[in-house]
Amino acid sequence: SGHHTPCAGGPFSALTPSIWPQEILAKYTQKEECIEQPEFHYDEFGFRVDKEDGAEPNSSKLLGIPLTEEPQQRLKWQAHLEFTHNHDVGDLTWDKIEVTLPHSDKLRSLVLAGIPHSMRPQLWMRLSGALQKKRNSEMSYRDIVKNSSNDETIAAKQIEKDLLRTMPSNACFSNMNSVGVPRLRRILRGLAWLYPDIGYCQGTGMVAASLLLFLEEEDAFWMMCAIIEELVxxxxxSTTLMGVQTDQRVLRQLIVQYLPRLDKLLQEHDIELSLITLHWFLTSFASVVHIKLLLRIWDLFFYEGSLVLFQLTLGMLSMKEDELIQSENSASIFNTLSDIPSQMEDADVLLREAMRVAGSLTDVAVEAQRRKHLAYLIADQGQLLNAGTTVNNLSKVVRRRTQRRKSGITSLLFGDDDLEALKAKNIKQTELVADLREAILQVARHFQCVDPKNCSIDLTPDYSM
Structure with missing residues (x-):
């Protein structure tokens, strides 16, 4: 049957070559010979585009324009990479380019304008820190796969159930024989094994599947590690989703600050926004916006981290604020909010609006809000934690121990060299507060057990400052 290549701009043409579904491509190539027509029509990302298929957000504008690469844009990137990284004369090849790219205003403006699609795999790996993780890891991806290949674990069984639910309308993931499915299985099992405190979280499947459309399996795995360890x-x-729940509270606070009219509306109608937005954050928008828009969002997300999730959400809400305010009732407000991401059609318009509304938002401001809201969240959930529970690893996701690490005390006293000082200090303090609160609760519970007279004492901490 040989190896079939997609036509430029045709079905599957935007995908990484190793994931091209050869059986379907063969049918496209044989069209002239009238052998067998493909069952569905597919776009360049492998998504079905039949009229009756509602799995992909049907934004006409995005479906209509093929993904093209601006030669001008590519030249700007090449010039930047040569100027910044390459002092040799001669051809610039990826192996000569640094493992990470130093942040600069110039690089940020290039990222905002969009990365040329053919350069995304290499640049995403460098912007996110994934390439550095891949190079520095004590354990190879192959070893991680070997160690996580047990079919009997709870995680493995859950992953198996979800494999075909993840991206059913994409030819690379639509059935058990699809080329992407074993890759997705290995990545999700590998992550569940490498991060025992997390295990398997459904939100990761959609992100991993989206990455697999554009990156080779091993690179997609290290990108997932960068997202889990660095970007969010x-x-x-984790099973409690404590981090992403905290971010929903932070988002709600930012709406008060940046979109006061919307804040008033949400309060009047008593709408719990997190029911809608938690999923956006958990999947970094992978499950909710059109894939063309996702690529542009991820260009920026891999460069700047979770700050972008807030800025883009505020940008989207701002674009629909007038429509929301004119809504008749709570149900229509809720529906409009839920539909917002699928109605976003123009990446440049969205990014401009996000920066206009929330461009002034900084990591330091978000971090401060996170500390406060995490403390409130732990207080709220304090009643739900039984005496034996401790709040695990709020500071940093811990990998399975495959190497010698500094002792906890050494890290606490002298810090880890590779963490940005401020961020690390803030997060460490949050963890200490959480641990201290837990320790105090356990001591208090001990005295309640010893003397029933103490049972009436309220153990809810007062965080008002």
């Missing part, structure tokens, strides 16, 4: 706060994907 700890406990984002």
């Amino acid at each position: 706060p700890a406990s984002y994907f």
Whole structure:
């Protein structure tokens, strides 16, 4: 049957070559010979585009324009990479380019304008820190796969159930024989094994599947590690979802600050926004916006981290604020909010609005809000934690121990060299507060057990400052 290649701009043409579904491509190539037509029509990302298929957000504008690469844009990137990284004369090849790219205003403006699609795999790996993780890891991906290949674990069984639910309308993931499915299985099992405190979290499947469309399996795995360890706060994907829940409270606070009219509306109608937005944050928008828009969002997300999730959400809400305010009732407000991401059609318009509304938002401001809201959240959930529970690893996701690490005391006293000082200090303090609170609760519970007279004492901490 040979190896079939997609036509430029045709079905599957935007995907990494190793994931091209050869059986379907063969049918496209044989069209002239009238052998067998493909069952569905597919776009360049492998998504079905039949009229009756509602799995992909049907934004006409995005579906209509093929993904093209601006030669001008590519030249700007090449010039930047040569100027910044390459002092040799001669051809610039990826192996000569640094493992990480130093942040600069110039690089940020290039990222905002969009990365040329053919350069995304290499640049995403460098912007996110994934390439550095891949190079520095004590354990190879192959070893991680070997160690996590047990079919009998709870995580493995849950992953198996979810494999075909993840991206059913994409030819690479639509059935058990699809080329992407074993890759997704290995990545999700590998993550569940490498991060025992997290195990398997459903939100990760959609992100991993989206990455697999554009990156080779091993690179997609290290990108997932970069997201889990660096780009979002700890406990984002843990069973409690503590990190992503905290961010919903932070978002609600930012709406008060940046979109006061919307804040008033949400209060009047008593709408719990997190029911809608938690999923956006958990999947870094992978499950909610059109894939063309996702690529542009991820260009920025891999460069700047979770700050972008807030800025883009505020940008989207701002674009629909007038429509929301004119809504008749709570149900229509809720529905409009839920539909917002699928109605976003123009990446440049969205990014401009996000920066206009929330461009002034900084990591330091978000971090301060996170500490406060995490403390409130722990207080609220304090009643739910039984005496034996401790709040695990709010500071940093911990990998399975495959190497010698500094002792906890050494790290606490002298810090880890590779953490940005301020961020690390803030997060460490949050963890200490959480641990201290837990220790105090356990001591208090001990005295309640010893003397029933103490049972009436309220153990809820007062965080008002």
